[in-house]
Amino acid sequence: MTDERQERQREVPERGAPGVRLDVHHGDSAAPGVEGVEPKLRAQREAVFSLKEVTVRYGTKPAVRDITFDIGETEITALIGPSGCGKSTLIRCLNRMNDLIPGAAVGGRVLYHGHDLYAADVDPVEVRKRIGMVFQKPNPFPKSIYDNIAFGPRVLGMEGDMDEIVERALRHAVLWDEVKDRLKTNAFGMSGGQQQRLCIARALAVEPDVILMDEPCSALDPISTGKIEDLMLDLENEYSIVIVTHNMQQAARVSDKTAFFTVELDEDEKHRTGRVVEFDHTEKIFTNPSDPRTEAYVTGKVG
Amino acid sequence: MPQTTRTHFQEELLALERQALGGLDMVVTALDRALETVQHQDVELASMVIADDDRIDGRYLEVHQGVLSLLARQAPVARDLRLVAAILHVIKHIERMGDQCVNIAKLVPLAGHEPPLDERVLDIIQRMGAQARQQMIECGQAFGRRDVGLAQDLVRQDDEIDRLNRDLFKLVLEIGDDPDRREWAMHMMLVGRCIERIGDNAVDIGEQTAFVVTGLFREFEDASHPELAPPTA
Numbered sequence: 423m424t425d426e427r428q429e430r431q432r433e434v435p436e437r438g439a440p441g442v443r444l445d446v447h448h449g450d451s452a453a454p455g456v457e458g459v460e461p462k463l464r465a466q467r468e469a470v471f472s473l474k475e476v477t478v479r480y481g482t483k484p485a486v487r488d489i490t491f492d493i494g495e496t497e498i499t500a501l502i503g504p505s506g507c508g509k510s511t512l513i514r515c516l517n518r519m520n521d522l523i524p525g526a527a528v529g530g531r532v533l534y535h536g537h538d539l540y541a542a543d544v545d546p547v548e549v550r551k552r553i554g555m556v557f558q559k560p561n562p563f564p565k566s567i568y569d570n571i572a573f574g575p576r577v578l579g580m581e582g583d584m585d586e587i588v589e590r591a592l593r594h595a596v597l598w599d600e601v602k603d604r605l606k607t608n609a610f611g612m613s614g615g616q617q618q619r620l621c622i623a624r625a626l627a628v629e630p631d632v633i634l635m636d637e638p639c640s641a642l643d644p645i646s647t648g649k650i651e652d653l654m655l656d657l658e659n660e661y662s663i664v665i666v667t668h669n670m671q672q673a674a675r676v677s678d679k680t681a682f683f684t685v686e687l688d689e690d691e692k693h694r695t696g697r698v699v700e701f702d703h704t705e706k707i708f709t710n711p712s713d714p715r716t717e718a719y720v721t722g723k724v725g
Numbered sequence: 726m727p728q729t730t731r732t733h734f735q736e737e738l739l740a741l742e743r744q745a746l747g748g749l750d751m752v753v754t755a756l757d758r759a760l761e762t763v764q765h766q767d768v769e770l771a772s773m774v775i776a777d778d779d780r781i782d783g784r785y786l787e788v789h790q791g792v793l794s795l796l797a798r799q800a801p802v803a804r805d806l807r808l809v810a811a812i813l814h815v816i817k818h819i820e821r822m823g824d825q826c827v828n829i830a831k832l833v834p835l836a837g838h839e840p841p842l843d844e845r846v847l848d849i850i851q852r853m854g855a856q857a858r859q860q861m862i863e864c865g866q867a868f869g870r871r872d873v874g875l876a877q878d879l880v881r882q883d884d885e886i887d888r889l890n891r892d893l894f895k896l897v898l899e900i901g902d903d904p905d906r907r908e909w910a911m912h913m914m915l916v917g918r919c920i921e922r923i924g925d926n927a928v929d930i931g932e933q934t935a936f937v938v939t940g941l942f943r944e945f946e947d948a949s950h951p952e953l954a955p956p957t958a
Binding site for chain 2: 675
């Protein structure tokens with residue numbers, strides 16, 4: 423993988439007013455007349471990932487097939503759908519986690535900033551440094567809070583003052599004020615929500631470009647969930663985030679774009695395979711979806 | 726005080742409220758211009774009022790879409806839910822105020838070119854307009870500050886518009902004996918009716934203020950049950 427991305431200065435999008443995602447005809451804009459107002463959509467972003475007819479097989483069975491859509495830079499993309507639709511399988515393709523599963527094979531192309539993520543010369547370790555992941559269950563190392571954060575930077579030989587790296591990561595994850603006086607205590611002494619934010623801080627410490635989150639709040643109470651969601655919205659300015667969630671309302675609350683997956687019988691009627699039914703702005707998915715299968719799912723009429 | 730969460734949602738809700746109340750500034754401008762067209766039979770300015778109403782309609786559509794989006798994405802509850810519902814009513818009333826300004830502007834050319842005027846009629850219309858303008862501003866302040874007292878005071882203020890409207894009616898009846906001024910006077914009666922409706926819309930926005938604060942919706946004045954109206958401040 424080239425260092426082009428590392429060299430490139432990260433563009434922080436203009437946020438404007440807090441309700442910027444609502445502005446299409448804001449203020450003294452030209453009148454929309456009687457044409458109506460389309461859902462307020464943020465400007466099209468550069469793609470951090472381009473998925474082109476991606477199919478993932480476990481052995482001979484395809485788990486998901488023919489997935490094609492772009493994931494935008496510095497925005498939050500949610501993958502939703504019923505159990506078994508392949509959304510977790512797909513998110514694991516984005517940092518080559520499936521490499522670790524025997525028999526898993528990825529077809530099609532996964533482009534990361536235009537580079538084939540599965541090209542022969544790509545180092546999976548470098549991939550996972552740039553594309554961090556947070557899992558369903560908080561998984562801190564059995565170490566101190568400090569060492570949890572410092573672990574990645576030390577392994578990768580990152581230069582700089584380690585105390586600063588740790589503090590920066592914890593501040594980024596809005597955890598610093600809660601733990602600054604007990605950095606040397608064991609991370610297992612933290613609450614579940616704090617542990618999950620520690621895992622996010624740990625992912626941030628190695629200065630990734632993308633954060634993948636696989637059901638990051640399903641083990642947390644509503645208050646901790648709210649903190650993680652606020653954190654995601656804070657991080658969105660600087661990072662591209664992809665989240666898999668069973669909680670449709672969570673996708674609705676935090677994401678800019680949503681991909682709705684479903685699981686259908688293959689032509690041979692022997693295998694059930696995940697597919698993307700609809701990918702669009704989240705507001706569109708939840709106010710006026712294009713596909714009746716999306717409508718049925720988001721309104722709770724099937725599932 | 727525990728650390729609050731969902732700050733982004735609260736910011737979005739606040740922005741939506743400001744976007745809706747910002748519509749009041751647009752209709753205040755529309756009313757100022759509409760009153761000027763009446764005062765000076767300025768047909769060009771009347772055309773501008775009519776054309777500019779598209780901006781107010783646009784604001785309505787923006788806020789309507791914003792309300793749908795917030796309901797769909799954020800599932801607001803309790804006071805947040807009442808606020809979102811109230812914002813939809815508020816922007817509808819603002820849009821109606823804009824339409825009344827258009828109605829006034831459309832009446833100006835119908836009243837004829839350089840019609841014979843009656844200064845007393847124009848004076849009442851200007852006083853009604855000034856009162857409606859004040860109510861437009863105060864209903865926005867009441868809603869923005871969640872000030873139920875100020876909201877209820879709009880009823881008292883609106884009584885002044887109603888009183889002036891009755892005076893206008895009597896005057897137009899009197900002028901009706903004069904065939905040269907009869908038609909113009911009838912049109913001015915319709916202008917008065919438009920302004921009176923704007924005052925009612927301001928009171929409606931006041932009622933939404935009380936709904937957001939108390940959780941109970943009740944008309945400040947129910948025309949069909951005047952005995953049930955709460956005492957005004």
